[in-house]
Amino acid sequence: MTQSKEVRWVRIGEFIVVSDETNKLNLDLPVMGLNKDKQMMPTVANLDGVNLSKYKVVGNGTFVFSGMQTGRDVCIRIVLATNPDPVLVSPAYTTFVLNPEKGLIPEYFFLWFDRNESDRYGWFISDSSVRSNLDWPRFLDIKIPVPYKDGEPDVERQREVVAVWQGLRRLKEENEALATPLLELCQAKMDELKHTAPMVTLGQYIEQTNIPNYSYGLSKELVMGMTITKEVIPTKAKIKDTDISKFKVVFPEEFIYNPRTHGAKIGLGMNDFNDPFLISWNNTSFKIMDKNEFNPTFLYIWFCRPEWDREACFRSWGSSTEVFAWKEFVTMKVPKPSIEVQRAIVDIYHCARQAKQIVEEASQQLKTICPALMQHIIHSDDVR
Structure with missing residues (x-):
């Protein structure tokens, strides 16, 4: 039987399920915020005296969305949580998951929004004021390209695209994790020399x-x-x-x-x-x-x-x-110290610099790979 392949522009609201689970048990969990780089970070808000029972619990695979923007922002603030343990976010945010029965992979969904083009479109359709806002209903009306096979979302093709992105992201994260301790080791050795050389x-x-x-x-x-x-x-x-x-x-x-x-x-x-x-x-x-x-x-x-x-x-x-x-x-x-000790410290430093260079290059490539991967999907088959 001949397989039918195509790419469809689908409304994201068809795949989204709101999951606003609040912290009713007052669990002592870290409170996080969103940044414009689509990452979660520890909140900078003063939480003294704040009732955290109304904050929302976010686990791995959950999306966090904020429609609020400032005049300087040209972005859609959205994050795909990858934290192994639950965290809390402000009740002002919307949290949601993708319906697992619909065949759309969370990472593929996030890839579409991890692009400057999506950010510009989100800014364009936001309400215009000093602090513009991308309303939730308008966000749900955004359409993204999804590969289909025999009338169903093609999960394998989504995974192929995601694998490329994740491989580069993993390279960046692994070298970030390597560079920092190496630089710290290098400086620790220099500290020792003040007392030993x-x-x-x-x-x-x-x-x-x-x-x-x-x-x-x-x-x-x-x-x-x-x-x-x-x-x-x-x-x-x-x-x-x-x-x-x-x-x-x-x-x-x-x-x-x-x-x-x-x-x-x-x-x-x-x-x-x-x-x-x-x-x-x-x-x-x-x-x-x-x-x-x-x-x-x-x-x-x-x-x-x-x-x-x-x-x-x-x-x-x-x-x-x-x-x-x-x-x-x-x-x-x-x-x-002896020239041998100097060279050993320099070797550690060069390893750290190489890891840091890989991180910088991977970061630049990640900025271009998401648009490239999406263009590959869009132009690979007939678009409907």
């Missing part, structure tokens, strides 16, 4: 480079800046008509820092690229004189510690603009 004066091991660009002629596309989070990024300054011959060339594993402090932070970075770049003439560039004494990345990790920033700001001088001068920079103390 000799503390030496930094100036014995570093020297300024400050090599002008007129000897190299690097292009303006290679002009970089640094952030207070110790990252090197393309400059945001307007340099179209700027003479960059006096800009400084920074080679791989060399450092840069801005003597001007920014609140409680010092702008600093390291060239961890394979090629040189340029920095503005008013920044300082320096390098380690002997890499058998100090590993550049080990020193960079030390510079990233909040304690380093606090001491550097304490040593800064000025009034409206404070300056952390080079003569103060070189008097700072740093731990100097």
Whole structure:
């Protein structure tokens, strides 16, 4: 018998069952809120004296919906709960599940709303005011594409699409879980070194480079800046008509820092690229004189510690603009364990950075994969 496959635009209200289960037993459960990224998070509301018996109980597989929006929001606030244990949400939210007999998978349903396109449509059909609202009846009238086979929702095709999305999401979550403890371990090891390794004066091991660009002629596309989070990024300054011959060339594993402090932070970075770049003439560039004494990345990790920033700001001088001068920079103390210990800590750091990079890439891909998967469904068969 020939199987009939198609994609139908169906009204979501046909699949939804409201499940407003309240906390009648006054269970001591965590209270959660929704954010615009379609995730649940611990509530920021003051719950002192609040009667939680009217709050709603949310278990795994339940949807939480809020039609309220602010003028800045262009989103439908909806979450698919994946928490293993029940939590509470505000009675202002609507909670619902999908009728299991209707053949629509919760994760597939959520995929449709985890898209910028759905958010824009939800904002478009919301009531217009200072705080717009997507009414529940209007929400129920939204239509989504569902694959059908022989007149019934095609569960297998839904699962195929969901599996792709879940695989990428799982990759992101696993590396998030890996990156954080590795970074914590790295910083814990640095803390230990304050008590187990000799503390030496930094100036014995570093020297300024400050090599002008007129000897190299690097292009303006290679002009970089640094952030207070110790990252090197393309400059945001307007340099179209700027003479960059006096800009400084920074080679791989060399450092840069801005003597001007920014609140409680010092702008600093390291060239961890394979090629040189340029920095503005008013920044300082320096390098380690002997890499058998100090590993550049080990020193960079030390510079990233909040304690380093606090001491550097304490040593800064000025009034409206404070300056952390080079003569103060070189008097700072740093731990100097064996080069083998330094490299071992750097290896942990690189593992954490790789995991963090995977998380960032997966996050970007998740933003595009939901629309792509839905477009695949929409255009795979005849749409009715």
